Amino acid sequence: FSFVNPWIRYFLFFFSFLFWVFSLLIVAMGVYAKVQKATTVRDTFLIDPAVILIVVGVVMFFITFCGCIGALRENIRLLKTFSFSLTLVFLTQLAIAILGFFYSDQTRDALGNFVKKAITHYRDDLDLQNLMDYIQKEQFKCCGWNNYTDWSWNLYFNCTHENPSSERCAVPYSCCTPVPGESVINTMCGFGVQTQTFLEADKSIYPMGCADRAVMWVESHLLLVGALALGLALP
Known part of the structure; x- marks a missing residue:
């Protein structure tokens, strides 16, 4: 870099500034969500949506700050840092995609552990509860990871005779099909569903697990997934 074209300079500054402001909003939302929580569950720290927002926002802030100030001041060192950071993000995404493809079973197990923790702490963490409800009801129309009986992982929904909870053998309302x-x-539409067979449950809830639904969604939206990955890599 020895000369920065004025058009490229202002174009880079404008978009870097937009993403810089956006990163501040992401960090602010993450901090606000974290502060508003009454308690913190240790096992859910790494999958806490608030923590994820803060981490993503901080990384985005650093990268866009380098691009914004580097373009404005024509600082070659900051522009090189900006370029290197974008390349690193792109290569990281590419590596994750390749590893996920060649190690699909391990990837499925890792995602399964994430969902299992989210189900286990469904009543303990409001952010995880909202995330699971969105995934099940709005995104994939599914219930549990493998199927609806996975909700026995949760203390309140556990379907054993020793469970005194009024929600025993139930599933969250987000599993229910709309009326x-x-x-x-x-x-209360999911109460007692875990005691039913798959065909019986299919009349009132989405009995299929989110694992199979997610695979079906990715296969039918390969172009969209690729475009999103490219868009995230090249802000």
């Missing part, structure tokens, strides 16, 4: 014309959500 036409229903204006008020029935949060």
